[in-house]
Amino acid sequence: xxxxxxxxxxxxxxxxxxxxxxxxxxxxxxxxxxxxxxxxxxxxxxxxxxxxxxxxxxxxxxxxxxxxxxxxxxxxxxxxxxxxxxxxxxxxxxxxxxxxxxxxxxxxxxxxxxxxxxxxxxxxxxxxxxxxxxxxxxxxxxxxxxxxxxxxxxxxxxxxxxxxxxxxxxxxxxxxxxxxxxxxxxxxxxxxxxxxxxxxxxxxxxxxxxxxxxxxxxxxxxxxxxxxxxxxxxxxxxxxxxxxxxxxxxxxxxxxxxxxxxxxxxxxxxxxxx
Amino acid sequence: xxxxxxxxxxxxxxxxxxxxxxxxxxxxxxxxxxxxxxxxxxxxxxxxxxxxxxxxxxxxxxxxxxxxxxxxxxxxxxxxxxxxxxxxxxxxxxxxxxxxxxxxxxxxxxxxxxxxxxxxxxxxxxxxxxxxxxxxxxxxxxxxxxxxxxxxxxxxxxxxxxxxxxxxxxxxxxxxxxxxxxxxxxxxxxxxxxxxxxxxxxxxxxxxxxxxxxxxxxxxxxxxxxxxxxxxx
Numbered sequence: 001x002x003x004x005x006x007x008x009x010x011x012x013x014x015x016x017x018x019x020x021x022x023x024x025x026x027x028x029x030x031x032x033x034x035x036x037x038x039x040x041x042x043x044x045x046x047x048x049x050x051x052x053x054x055x056x057x058x059x060x061x062x063x064x065x066x067x068x069x070x071x072x073x074x075x076x077x078x079x080x081x082x083x084x085x086x087x088x089x090x091x092x093x094x095x096x097x098x099x100x101x102x103x104x105x106x107x108x109x110x111x112x113x114x115x116x117x118x119x120x121x122x123x124x125x126x127x128x129x130x131x132x133x134x135x136x137x138x139x140x141x142x143x144x145x146x147x148x149x150x151x152x153x154x155x156x157x158x159x160x161x162x163x164x165x166x167x168x169x170x171x172x173x174x175x176x177x178x179x180x181x182x183x184x185x186x187x188x189x190x191x192x193x194x195x196x197x198x199x200x201x202x203x204x205x206x207x208x209x210x211x212x213x214x215x216x217x218x219x220x221x222x223x224x225x226x227x228x229x230x231x232x233x234x235x236x237x238x239x240x241x242x243x244x245x246x247x248x249x250x251x252x253x254x255x256x257x258x259x260x261x262x263x264x265x266x267x268x269x270x271x272x273x274x
Numbered sequence: 275x276x277x278x279x280x281x282x283x284x285x286x287x288x289x290x291x292x293x294x295x296x297x298x299x300x301x302x303x304x305x306x307x308x309x310x311x312x313x314x315x316x317x318x319x320x321x322x323x324x325x326x327x328x329x330x331x332x333x334x335x336x337x338x339x340x341x342x343x344x345x346x347x348x349x350x351x352x353x354x355x356x357x358x359x360x361x362x363x364x365x366x367x368x369x370x371x372x373x374x375x376x377x378x379x380x381x382x383x384x385x386x387x388x389x390x391x392x393x394x395x396x397x398x399x400x401x402x403x404x405x406x407x408x409x410x411x412x413x414x415x416x417x418x419x420x421x422x423x424x425x426x427x428x429x430x431x432x433x434x435x436x437x438x439x440x441x442x443x444x445x446x447x448x449x450x451x452x453x454x455x456x457x458x459x460x461x462x463x464x465x466x467x468x469x470x471x472x473x474x475x476x477x478x479x480x481x482x483x484x485x486x487x488x489x490x491x492x493x494x495x496x497x498x499x500x501x502x503x504x505x506x507x
Binding site (some may be wrong): 001004007008011012076081082083084085087088089090092100155268269270272273 | 323326327328329330345346348351354355357358359360361363364368372375376377453
């Protein structure tokens, strides 16, 4: 059933996301080409300016589209009229939540990838980057990674934390919207208030917890002062980061469980469609 | 007692301090068409939502096919809410696909037959359809399941009398003898002839549950006349 839910969620959103991705890529190609046009010509300059403006707008649109779609679809499917169908499907609530979460995770990541590719295309047009250089840059990066393998660990940590963070943010939106139901006729306002409230309370807790590794930082900073080579410095830096990474990961995982629990509870025990 | 399809015991639902249903006991058997009748705000919709798991009871319990409300009951209950609950961007073809994916008891041939008889364009999006046509699409999808219990909340309110006849006919002829249908409506005279049994609900309490034949025999009047008497303002 989970697979079917995901399939239908993608079906319902593929058209608009596909269009946006296509538009961003096409615009980056057009803008990239237009930058090669000779300078000083008024007509060409106007074209360039318009293309860049449209490109920036569509790019922003694409970056927010996943989140906006997620909000609209969750609200309509789970809490408005379509909820009468959603909640009477023979499907478990956790499957609904997970299906929506995974679908929008994929769209958000896809949007980041498309944005990176299109920026690459755009930069090639500006002449800052060209193909012949890419290989060179890559091999340089490879060489420095070989020299300082700790950087790979740090990059992996950042990747993992980024992924976990996306899930936590998606579920926070779900939790806020499902809490909005408790506000009777003011559900949208209730959802916004829940979102702000949740983030405020959790912000206080997390900043308190994040303070914990700070104590151990002092010694590390002294060691950093005495370090004489880059390898040592990276090692010390990594020790400091590790504490920070582990705590962040634990906090995010707890938040994911909390948001999931709130959403599940609100949609099963407190469901009250208009 | 294997003929029992639905059993509600001491069912109570409060919204804050307001009691929408209080201590209702209802037992429904297989193979019946039951009219759930009562004025607006009497608790009909609350009862229906509880049967579909769209609300949780404050106290008491409901069982359908011997199971508490959940996945197993949702598999065998086909529910038509009183509002349009389909995605406006979808076409009947896409909706058919959706229903077939999620309901094992969905009968595609039956649905296609009904879409054809009611001349519904399978490629038109819901948002471009008239309100009546949308209601027809919903009713077709709901009645195309081979369910054990159909719960229809105001199924004939928005459609024209000709379609109304077709729909009622569909309801009577399409369900199998083991299944039951609950119809909630206040257009009593229109459906009076198809009902086997009626339940009157008033202010969250059951005031009457009786077979239509027994009412005609005992009271000597139509359901419509009895309804007007019981619910006189």
